[in-house]
Each structure stands twice: as structure tokens, then as C-alpha cells.
Amino acid sequence: xxxxxxxxxxxxxxxxxxxxxxxxxxxxxxxxxxxxxxxxxxxxxxxxxxxxxxxxxxxxxxxxxxxxxxxxxxxxxxxxxxxxxxxxxxxxxxxxxxxxxxxxxxxxxxxxxxxxxxxxxxxxxxxxxxxxxxxxxxxxxxxxxxxxxxxxxxxxxxxxxxxxxxxxxxxxxxxxxxxxxxxxxxxxxxxxxxxxxxxxxxxxxxxxxxxxxxxxxxxxxxxxxxxxxxxxxxxxxxxxxxxxxxxxxxxxxxxxxxxxxxxxxxxxxxxxxxxxxxxxxxxxxxxxxx
Amino acid sequence: xxxxxxxxxxxxxxxxxxxxxxxxxxxxxxxxxxxxxxxxxxxxxxxxxxxxxxxxxxxxxxxxxxxxxxxxxxxxxxxxxxxxxxxxxxxxxxxxxxxxxxxxxxxxxxxxxxxxxxxxxxxxxxxxxxxxxxxxxxxxxxxxxxxxxxxxxxxxxxxxxxxxxxxxxxxxxxxxxxxxxxxxxxxxxxxxxxxxxxxxxxxxxxxxxxxxxxxxxxxxxxxxxxxxxxxxxxxxxxxxxxxxxxxxxxxxxxxxxxxxxxxxxxxxxxxxxxxxxxxxxxxxxxxxxxxxxxxxxxxxxxxxxxxxxxxxxxxxxxxxxxxxxxxxxxxxxxxxxxxxxx
Amino acid sequence: xxxxxxxxxxxxxxxxxxxxxxxxxxxxxxxxxxxxxxxxxxxxxxxxxxxxxxxxxxxxxxxxxxxxxxxxxxxxxxxxxxxxxxxxxxxxxxxxxxxxxxxxxxxxxxxxxxxxxxxxxxxxxxxxxxxxxxxxxxxxxxxxxxxxxxxxxxxxxxxxxxxxxxxxxxxxxxxxxxxxxxxxxxxxxxxxxxxxxxxxxxxxxxxxxxxxxxxxxxxxxxxxxxxxxxxxxxxxxxxxxxxxxxxxxxxxxxxxxxxxx
Numbered sequence: 001x002x003x004x005x006x007x008x009x010x011x012x013x014x015x016x017x018x019x020x021x022x023x024x025x026x027x028x029x030x031x032x033x034x035x036x037x038x039x040x041x042x043x044x045x046x047x048x049x050x051x052x053x054x055x056x057x058x059x060x061x062x063x064x065x066x067x068x069x070x071x072x073x074x075x076x077x078x079x080x081x082x083x084x085x086x087x088x089x090x091x092x093x094x095x096x097x098x099x100x101x102x103x104x105x106x107x108x109x110x111x112x113x114x115x116x117x118x119x120x121x122x123x124x125x126x127x128x129x130x131x132x133x134x135x136x137x138x139x140x141x142x143x144x145x146x147x148x149x150x151x152x153x154x155x156x157x158x159x160x161x162x163x164x165x166x167x168x169x170x171x172x173x174x175x176x177x178x179x180x181x182x183x184x185x186x187x188x189x190x191x192x193x194x195x196x197x198x199x200x201x202x203x204x205x206x207x208x209x210x211x212x213x214x215x216x217x218x219x220x221x222x223x224x225x226x227x228x229x230x231x232x233x234x235x236x237x238x239x240x241x242x243x244x245x246x247x248x249x250x251x252x253x254x255x256x257x258x259x260x261x262x263x264x265x266x267x268x269x270x271x272x273x274x275x276x277x278x279x280x281x282x283x284x285x286x287x288x289x290x
Numbered sequence: 291x292x293x294x295x296x297x298x299x300x301x302x303x304x305x306x307x308x309x310x311x312x313x314x315x316x317x318x319x320x321x322x323x324x325x326x327x328x329x330x331x332x333x334x335x336x337x338x339x340x341x342x343x344x345x346x347x348x349x350x351x352x353x354x355x356x357x358x359x360x361x362x363x364x365x366x367x368x369x370x371x372x373x374x375x376x377x378x379x380x381x382x383x384x385x386x387x388x389x390x391x392x393x394x395x396x397x398x399x400x401x402x403x404x405x406x407x408x409x410x411x412x413x414x415x416x417x418x419x420x421x422x423x424x425x426x427x428x429x430x431x432x433x434x435x436x437x438x439x440x441x442x443x444x445x446x447x448x449x450x451x452x453x454x455x456x457x458x459x460x461x462x463x464x465x466x467x468x469x470x471x472x473x474x475x476x477x478x479x480x481x482x483x484x485x486x487x488x489x490x491x492x493x494x495x496x497x498x499x500x501x502x503x504x505x506x507x508x509x510x511x512x513x514x515x516x517x518x519x520x521x522x523x524x525x526x527x528x529x530x531x532x533x534x535x536x537x538x539x540x541x542x543x544x545x546x547x548x549x550x551x552x553x554x555x556x557x558x559x560x561x562x563x564x565x566x567x568x569x570x571x572x573x574x575x576x577x578x579x580x581x582x583x584x585x586x587x588x589x590x591x592x593x594x595x596x597x598x599x600x601x602x603x604x605x606x607x608x609x610x611x612x613x614x615x616x617x618x619x620x621x622x623x624x625x626x627x628x629x630x631x632x
Numbered sequence: 633x634x635x636x637x638x639x640x641x642x643x644x645x646x647x648x649x650x651x652x653x654x655x656x657x658x659x660x661x662x663x664x665x666x667x668x669x670x671x672x673x674x675x676x677x678x679x680x681x682x683x684x685x686x687x688x689x690x691x692x693x694x695x696x697x698x699x700x701x702x703x704x705x706x707x708x709x710x711x712x713x714x715x716x717x718x719x720x721x722x723x724x725x726x727x728x729x730x731x732x733x734x735x736x737x738x739x740x741x742x743x744x745x746x747x748x749x750x751x752x753x754x755x756x757x758x759x760x761x762x763x764x765x766x767x768x769x770x771x772x773x774x775x776x777x778x779x780x781x782x783x784x785x786x787x788x789x790x791x792x793x794x795x796x797x798x799x800x801x802x803x804x805x806x807x808x809x810x811x812x813x814x815x816x817x818x819x820x821x822x823x824x825x826x827x828x829x830x831x832x833x834x835x836x837x838x839x840x841x842x843x844x845x846x847x848x849x850x851x852x853x854x855x856x857x858x859x860x861x862x863x864x865x866x867x868x869x870x871x872x873x874x875x876x877x878x879x880x881x882x883x884x885x886x887x888x889x890x891x892x893x
Contacts, residue, residue, distance in 0.1 A: 106606030
């Protein structure tokens, strides 16, 4: 493998890892703070992708606007969903949560089928991000992929800023370690949960929107993302955003280079990574905490 | 002497059993009657009916195997379908082009499933709670990808079982699983055997230890039990029994495909348990029947008309309502109706 | 081993911790603690909240591994032994929050604990409820703890005090050599406390008992030796009379003048 190809694969690995991070950070926040295991989280990613597809004719090249609108819609959807459905899951045991959220996936999949059908769709990248730049003479690295990575980094920094520098973030961190104390401090815990949940949905949907031009929009895309995200959360540790970042990048590299070197066995690579981490550090790479 | 009074009589018998082994309504008579009814069914029911009961019975064995993990040990596994699928694939791959004998195909299915359960269980059990759920799912995905992407299995299309397993001895064919009726009674026999085996297992010292681990693992460790080994043993036994179900499924369908290991399948079997009622062997069987029948119902154009195309929606909504309203399942409902506290 | 009826403690300690320490992140919960427990004596550990008493008990029972130091029990170096192994060697432990099995009967609670001695899990055709060795051990433990009459009851229906007694009975079901008791009197009224203290007094002849307790009256009545911990370290370890008079101890409890009887 020559240097240019290696560099491209590295860039791809980082880009994929960063997208995964967006989805996984939502999952780990929701789990860390509300204690709910949510199998339907992948469906929010799918929601984002289909939003990108649906909003494309309305906004054309105004891509960033499209993203912003999509994020707002997803946030509102998440807010409603928590209010109407998820808030009832907090007291239930894990098995019931698993089954209720599994049922939710079925409902989402069927709704998608009814609303937009089962076809595979392509979403075009905006024209101002078309093409790419030269890498090592022969290869062209797409601008859109660069945009994807940059966007994810911006979001990651914003997430870090919110969690560590704002009052909301302080309440989130406190809620993660001691729910009752936070309630005792007079914080409206239900509103906090609703915002965190909506935020998690928005993050996953944003990832889906950004990914749409790269991986096309198809039924079942939620499922594959979900399970990889579970692996990320297991490796990184529940409730840890830093852990999710490290683990996402690790998974990105294992998956990307696995495809290059191991072809058809590459799908197994990520799970082998998880198995190794389990042998070495069952509680995850990072200790619990945001 | 005081100690005699405590070891003889009712105190040592009725109250001493952990809940899962408690004598259920009607004792052994209800299951015995059910078995008799199922055995006589082929006399009155169409081939479609026989096939339906066959499907229920195979899934009942699958559900019973998971009940050992979820109901007895309190371990929620979201990757149990992997062992069903591995048992099925082992059967088909072992049969090759010319078929094989039940005498070695069944043990092959059980051993391969148990081997993967040992690997996955040894690692998964290093985690608890939600981590455990996610890790078991991941291990089943690993197996799914091996069979879906690589040439080990036939790829995403699966493989056909050209010749069904037989049991031949001293020149005569005792069992030919190609014959529908033979398969029917074999599966029924396997279901009864599985039920009896688990019943005995749950009454044993091992079973009681599992119950203790489920209720309070800390106390069990403080008493001196190496709880990890008990949980691992339960995981492997559950995997092995799922392998039996896989063998029978392959014999029934004559084909296998990777979707057998999908998480939809793992979710479905968990659903069967909660439909029937967790913590009850009967519940596992009833839940399997309820699930298969519900799915048939929702997919039947004749009964639900245009909704049949969107059966996932109806099934999803039913699950949500059911879990919200009847978290103790049909067995729990039965107890409530009979006036017993759930 | 002492003769029945004598109260002179055995000279060699059955349970011994030597300079054990445990830190979490940067904080040392326990630091350089050495402690000895002998058969025939009740050794109480007291201290204000956050003194490290729970961590110490967890280090002795094997629930967490020490960052430094060693633990010896019955002649073995058990520092690296996990809890189940120490329990099988005869180190029993009761918990501050009751860890019984509420849905099982009282006798099954003890029988299951006793089963750890003779587990034989592979003989799956034998019914647990008919297992003589564990049933007999359970009967003995229940009688010793004074719960014989409640054997057939569901454990969850017992009064709080009776549940704490059951917690002790479950430890006794394993015929332990030493007992680590974490606040056995928690939440008990006067009469129940008396019963528990009588039980402890009867047990100490044949067992080495380490007791963590907040009830100072009880501690000074029943303990043969008291160790005082502050901020993870031992500040005093002596017989009750000298502890009462120790200026360091009085200083540690400053602001709580009613505490020391």
C-alpha cells in the first residue's frame, strides 16, 4: 500500500469514526443520564438520512441551512417522543425497555415504509462541495468527506463546550452521577431529561443527514449503525463522551483497514476488537463520567 | 429435636422452593393433558395446521432454552438467536449432499452451539446489566456476519438441506425426518424432553443457586459461590438447547439462511418470554405459541385485510401495549384472574 | 481453639491485615491500616462517616483488592483471593443493607447459603430441597440465631430485626471461622438490639468477630477491643476503657460530646 492510499484510508477511518461519534454520543448520554437502553436510536440516524432526502428539493444548495432545519425538526421530534413515550420507560426494567424500544423500531420502519416507501435513494452533495483535492498525484479526496469530518469536529467541540462550560452541562454531569441530588437542588429533572433526549436524537439525525450523500438512504441503515454504536459504547464506557470519541475512532480504523486487508471477514473485525477490550478492561476504556 | 422439625415436613418442602420451581396450577396434569392433545392433533388438523404446530413447538424449545438464562439466572441476552442459527447451520453443513444420521448431526449441532456459547459467554459475563445486553447482541452479530459475508455458510442466500437427517440402525430406518408426521412426533418428544430436563434442573442445587444469583448475587458470593462459573454454565446449557432447536428447525424448513441469527430473531424470542410470563417454563411455551399465532394473524390477509402488509406496525403496537399493560405476561394474567397475587 | 465457656482469646490472630491501603483515583480511602481479630474476641471498628470503615471491611472480605498491604486468614495469605474463595475458607460477612432473599422461605435462605459448602452442582437430578447436609446446616444456624419458629415463612415478611438476624444466620450456615459484621444493629429497636447483642456474645466463644457499628452504647458493652479510624487511618486501637480516655479519640469526636458513653 503506497503512502497516498494509506493516507486516504486514514482520512476515511477518521471521517467514519467521527460520524459514529455523533450517533454514539447521543446514545451514551441518554443511557448514562436516564438509564434507558434504547434500541431505536439507530432509527433516529435513519430519520436524519430520510430528512436529508426529503429536504433536498426544498433547499437545494443551501446545505448548511438544510442541516440546521433538519436538526431543529429532529430535536422537536425527540422532545415529543420523550414526553409521549420514553418518559414511561425510566422506571421499567431492562428487559421491558429492550422490548418496548424494539417494538418502536418496528413502528418506525413501517411508518417509513408507508410515508416514503422502501426504495433506496441517493442524496447529492451540494455543488459547492463537489469534487476533491489531489492526493499523491493519482487520488482525489472528496471535499464532501472533508466537510463531514470538519462538521463532526465542530459539533464535538460544541458538545464539549456545552457539557463542561454551561449551566445546562453542569446539570447534565450532575444528573449523570446523582439523579436525586439534582432533583433536590430544584432542577426540573423531567425537563432536563427531555432536553437531553431531544439532543441525543438531534445528534443522531445530524449524523444521518451528513452521511446521506456518502452512503445513500436505504431501509435497515438504522440497524447496522445501532449495533456498531453499542460496541462503541461498550468499549468507551457508558456515560463517557470522551470514551465514545476514542472508541469511535478506534472502531473507524479497525473497520476501514479491516475492509482493506481482510475483505469479506472485515465485518467481524469490530467485534473482535470488542472481545479484546472485554478481556482486558471489562468496564470500558474510560471510567464512568463525562 | 428442633433440627428434625426443620428438615422434615412442609417447611422443607413447599416454602423452601425458589419461585421458579414453585408448583404451578394443576401440577403435572395440565402439561400432560396438553401433550396428549398435541399428540392427537394430526388426526383432526390439516397439513397447514400440523406445520403451524410444528413451528410453535420448535420455537417453544428455543424459548425454553432462553428461559433458563432470563427467568432462572436473570441474564437478559439479546443474542440468543446466534445459537439457534449455529445449530441449524451445523446440521445443514454436516449433512452435505447426501444427508446424515441424527446420531451424529444432533450432537454436532449441540456441540457447535455450545462451543460458541462458551466463547461468547466467557467474555460477555465479564459485564453486567446493560453492557451484558449489548455485548450478547454484538457476539450474535459477529456470528451473523461470518455466515452472511463469508463463504463459510452460503452467503446471504443461505443453503439448502438436500437430504433430511435419518436414524438408521440394524438395517432399518427408525426415523426419517423427511416424513412430516415423524418430524412432528420427534419435535414433540424433544419439547417434552427439554421441558422435563429444565424442570429437574431448576429443582436441583444448580437451579437453586441460579435463582439465588438472580435475586442477590452479592450474597451468593459472600456465601462462597463462584457465581461467574454458574452463570457461564447456564449460558452454555442455554446455548446447547438452542442448538437442538436449530437442528429441528433445519430439518423442518429444509434450508437455513443468515437471518436466523439476526437480532430480530433474538428480539422475537425475548418477546415470547415476556408474552408468556418470565420465570415460568409453561410461560415460555405459551409465549412461543402466542407469538407465532399473533404473527400468523397479523400477516393473514383473510383476517386483517389490508393491514396484513403492514404487520410490523400492528405487531410493534401490540408489543408496546402488551408490555405496558401486562408486564407479567399471560401467566401473570392467569394468576390475577384466579385471584392469586402476582 | 479455646474451650467452650472460657472467654480468654486465642493468642494467634485468625484474621490479620498488615498495612493495607486502598485508593480510588487520588483519594486514599484506607491508608496503612493494620488490624488483628482473634477467636474469642469481638473487635469493633468505629469512626466518623467517611473514615474508611466500609472500605476496610470490603478489603478484608475480598470484595475489593488492596492497593497496598496484605491480608492473612487462617494461616493463608489471602490478599489475592476473591471473595467466594475467602468465604469457602471460613470468612463470613454480613451487610449493612440486608442481603437476604425476600421471596424465598427463611429456611431456604439459610439452606442456599449453606449449599456453598457442598455445592455438587453437576448432580442435577437431585432435588435441592431434599439436600440433607445443607438443610441440617440451615436448621442449626436458624436455631443458633433464634429464628427456628419462622423457618417456613417467606423471608420478606419478617420484621426488620428478624431480617437482620436472618442475615447473621445465613453467615452462620456456612460454619464460618470468622465473621465480618457491617452494622448488624442498623435500624433496630431496643429489644431487638438486646437479642442481637446476646447472640454476638454467644458467638464469640467459637468465632473471631469484627464489628463495624455506629451504636456506641452497644459497642462499648460488647467489644473486647476497639479500633478507631479517621480519614482512612487508625488513630487508636485498644481495650474499651483506654479508648474512652484517649485524648486523640476524644478530639476526633469533638462536636459530638454525647457519643462516647
